[in-house]
Amino acid sequence: MAQGTSDDVLALDKAALGEVWTSEAAYTNLRDLCDTLGHRFAGSPGERGACTFLQERLQRYGLANVDAEPFRYVGWVRGPSSLEVLAPWPQTLGALSLPYCPAAELEGELRWVGDGEAEDYARAGGAEGELRGAVVMTAAETAGRLGRPSSHRRDKYMRAVQAGAAAYLYVNQNPGDMPITGGLPGGGKGPAPIPGVGLTFETGELLRRLLDRGLARVRLKTQAGFPEVESRNVVAELPADPSSPTREELVVTGGHYDSHDIAPGALDNGAGTVIALEAARALAAVARARGRGFARTLRFCFFAAEEIGLLGSWEYVRVHASDLDRIRFMLNLDAVGRGFPGSGTWAIAWRYVIASAPPLTISPSP
Numbered sequence: 127m128a129q130g131t132s133d134d135v136l137a138l139d140k141a142a143l144g145e146v147w148t149s150e151a152a153y154t155n156l157r158d159l160c161d162t163l164g165h166r167f168a169g170s171p172g173e174r175g176a177c178t179f180l181q182e183r184l185q186r187y188g189l190a191n192v193d194a195e196p197f198r199y200v201g202w203v204r205g206p207s208s209l210e211v212l213a214p215w216p217q218t219l220g221a222l223s224l225p226y227c228p229a230a231e232l233e234g235e236l237r238w239v240g241d242g243e244a245e246d247y248a249r250a251g252g253a254e255g256e257l258r259g260a261v262v263m264t265a266a267e268t269a270g271r272l273g274r275p276s277s278h279r280r281d282k283y284m285r286a287v288q289a290g291a292a293a294y295l296y297v298n299q300n301p302g303d304m305p306i307t308g309g310l311p312g313g314g315k316g317p318a319p320i321p322g323v324g325l326t327f328e329t330g331e332l333l334r335r336l337l338d339r340g341l342a343r344v345r346l347k348t349q350a351g352f353p354e355v356e357s358r359n360v361v362a363e364l365p366a367d368p369s370s371p372t373r374e375e376l377v378v379t380g381g382h383y384d385s386h387d388i389a390p391g392a393l394d395n396g397a398g399t400v401i402a403l404e405a406a407r408a409l410a411a412v413a414r415a416r417g418r419g420f421a422r423t424l425r426f427c428f429f430a431a432e433e434i435g436l437l438g439s440w441e442y443v444r445v446h447a448s449d450l451d452r453i454r455f456m457l458n459l460d461a462v463g464r465g466f467p468g469s470g471t472w473a474i475a476w477r478y479v480i481a482s483a484p485p486l487t488i489s490p491s492p
């Protein structure tokens with residue numbers, strides 16, 4: 127490295143990555159987050175516990191301006207749900223309400239609408255009223271689109287709503303008798319327009335086989351609560367060096383720390399949460415060792431209530447509107463701990479925090 131700045135960046139990179147590679151903090155933080163608090167669903171005690179956990183860690187790591195920013199909205203509390211086959215082979219199947227599913231008890235003709243893409247609804251006569259009053263069932267994941275984008279759950283659900291369906295069934299693409307979840311439109315405001323529930327892959331296959339043999343009607347029962355709740359975005363900073371000419375600028379990283387309510391959310395998004403925490407810890411340690419801050423302020427954001435409709439990040443943008451022009455770069459970490467054996471995905475993901483734009487992100491102050 128010929129230039130002093132490049133040498134300095136390299137030394138800084140080595141120091142920060144060395145800190146990460148020789149520490150167990152990321153693992154123990156993930157373990158503590160997932161094993162001791164339960165799920166972190168929006169507005170739940172677990173989400174509140176995670177908020178406290180994050181503030182405590184950030185303060186321990188020496189971050190500045192550690193804050194929890196509250197906001198209120200209409201929450202959702204899961205109740206029991208079931209799907210009954212009425213005839214000719216009556217049986218009760220498991221079903222899992224999707225967040226913001228309203229309470230309901232209804233019957234309807236079961237209709238399989240394939241992948242739930244626009245063309246699938248067209249083929250099923252959605253525009254001609256053929257699905258009115260029906261219980262519409264689609265695959266959760268659209269496969270084999272040959273480069274064309276596939277629709278999000280909310281799009282598939284809203285097509286059912288627009289076709290006048292009575293309810294929507296969302297079928298897991300992964301075998302293993304696992305339920306599937308994901309928020310419906312209405313997050314933060316109130317009940318979604320029609321009930322929507324997740325089914326296991328196996329239940330979906332069973333219903334399709336029964337449809338082939340003439341099954342027509344099902345009954346869906348759901349219960350849910352819609353209490354007003356509070357969540358908190360957690361924000362902290364490593365202030366820029368006071369002598370830096372770019373000290374007013376911000377580089378932001380972070381991710382959402384809430385989860386769904388049916389699992390600890392270790393991947394989505396415990397992983398992104400602890401990687402952002404780890405970046406904060408390592409960079410704070412490096413700044414301390416160097417005795418000076420970086421060229422720009424590094425801001426770490428941990429958003430609440432993401433899974434039900436990005437409520438935390440929208441709230442952050444609303445509250446921090448005056449900061450937006452100062453942000454030079456934002457790296458959002460979501461489900462980044464996905465395990466691809468041998469790839470070192472965690473290291474790669476967090477290395478981006480430091481190295482994706484080295485001169486911009488962490489060039490040492492003059």
Ligand SMILES: [Zn+2]
Nearest residue numbers: 394395460461
């Ligand atoms: Zn996520």
